[in-house]
Amino acid sequence: MFRIAAPLILALAVAAPLQAETRVPTSQAEIALGFAPLVKQAAPAVVNIYAKRIVQARQNPFSNDPFFQNFFRDFGETRPKVQNSLGSGVILSADGYVVSNFHVVGGATDIRVVLKDRREFAAEVVLADKDSDLAILKLQDAPDMPYLPLRNSDEVEVGELALAIGNPFGIGQTVSSGIVSGLARSGTATGAARGYFLQTDAAINPGNSGGALIDVNGALIGVNTSILTRSGGSNGVGFAIPANLVAQFVAQAREGFGRFQRPWAGITGQAIDNDIAESLGLDRPGGVLISGLHEKSPFRLAGIRPGDVILGVEAQEVNTPQEMIFRMSVAGLGAEVAVRYYRGGEVSEAGVAMQLPPDSPARLTKMLGDGSPLPGLKMSRVNPAVASELGLSLEAEGVVVEDSGPYGGRVGLRRGDILLAINGQEVATPDSVEALLQNSARRVSMDVLRGLQRVQIRFRL
Incomplete structure (x- = not known):
């Protein structure tokens, strides 16, 4: 089990406070000075990220037809297509660890990171989590890098001045100013992220995702991730993932985990x-x-x-x-x-x-081979670890589909379906699924629990 001692967690999560007084400018000279020294200090650690991913796009001749497109959504072959994304990131260590959003780099096959001074580095995702919308990248062959310290985000207060630094609309590094306008925002942000956010009225636009939200001392208090908008542009309601969670991601990335491990509540x-x-x-x-x-x-x-x-x-x-x-x-x-x-x-x-969900009883994972009626079907026995990975309820038990495979998907099986019975005979283990399918006649009837709904799937072999 992965464990981090409490003193180490504190050291990772809380940057040593700079000895600078946080206050409102008191003279015209201070007002005229603005944020220029702060931006000069922080901007080199904020980077632009260019990511490419291969997606399977369906070649549909009716896709642009206003009438037939609704009738032929699944018509045509699927072909690989290159999809580009643009976002921002923040360097967090001298050895080149960078934080960004999952929706910027998730699934990317080629990632290029460009610094403010125009230096460019290849990077790879070393830890990612879709639910938190966070990803940690490691720059390849990077020398001593500029980076931002992490502030204890629990100390952030509503009304503090904040700067958002990123690359909105791909026009280049841009700085916008505002205040921290809310804390403990949950269930209000958009996108893939869920959980707990800082809210700011500093302008955040497409391309700012993964960029820095910093305080007046130049410490990172959050990673910009999403906005509430009707027009697609900033309306002054932006959300940032707090720095304390980012610190845990960095700690787990250094430990070699590829997927973020959350403590299990059960x-x-x-x-x-x-x-x-x-x-x-x-x-x-x-x-x-x-x-x-x-x-x-x-x-x-x-x-x-x-x-x-x-x-x-x-x-x-x-x-x-x-x-x-x-x-x-x-x-x-x-x-x-x-x-x-x-x-x-x-x-x-x-x-x-704080512990991981127990991986017991044994999950008995099994994938059906080519000789099976449903080759590629991957199943496991439900335990707390499996239920947590697939988002199942606490009461879930039995055999669950982890991957429907090419044929299982065609007949209607989905990831997360719990197999109850095949041709009226109860499913006990993944091995029993293979045996029941092999002994089936031409027609197969499968009873499946999908969420709270019981579904019957029928098909011919």
Whole structure:
């Protein structure tokens, strides 16, 4: 299991504060000076990123026809097509670790990073996570690089001055100024990212994604990721992923992980509104109401039960499930966090271990071979680790489809489907799926659980 000691986490997450006073300019001379010295200091560490990826595009002669395009969406052959993307990134270390957004570099086959001084380097993604919309790149053959220190983003306050640096619309490095206009934004940002964000009114536009949001001391407080807009341009509502989460990504990238590892909660819960707060005896809405816990959940092992309300993690309030997961991710694997919870009119505290979901019982992963009726079908037995990877419910059990394969996809199987029965006979293990298919007659009937819906798939061999 990957573990990071608490002192190391603190060292990674919190940059040593610069001895500079944060204050409003007090003279005309200070106002005239503006942000020029700050930009000169920070801009060399903000880079432009050019990424290419190969996608399978369907050659459809009806794609531009206003009438027939809706009838022939899946018509035509699929052919590889080069897709280009443009974004920004921030150098975080002298040895060339760079942070950007997943939607900028995810799946890229060729990445070029261009510095402000026009130097250009090849880069590769060493750690990526679609849910957080973050990716860590490593520059190849890079000398001693300029970089930005990370600030403890929990210390950021609404009203602080902030600068956004990036490459909007591909016109070149640009700086926009504003303030931090909100904290703990969850469920409001757009794009692939989910979780917890800083909000700023500094102008963020397409191409700014992955760029830096810095404070008046030149420290990185967030990575710009998305905006709320109706026109496609900035309306002054932009979101940045906090620096404390970025620090955990860098730490795991240095440990050699290719996919970000989150601590496992093993719970289901919901935000609390006024009605729920009143029914529970809370004086105001706040916290996360626990509705279910897996039997192996570290919260259950710490004594927390369904019906309890999680109020805070490590002295930080949490008001949505996304905020709680963010706080756990920032704490890091191997740590033990103090969780405050409310039960029966009293507030208590418990120590909860930050750990990966258990990979037991054994997943028994199996892929059907060429001699099978559904070659390429990949299945596993559901356990907490498998359920976490595929986004299944805590109650999920049985055999789940990890990859439908070329033929399974044609008959209607999807990733995440749980196989219940084949021709009326219950599916027990991945091995039993192969045996039941081999013993089938020409017609096959499969009972599948897809989310909360039971689906029957029928096909001929």
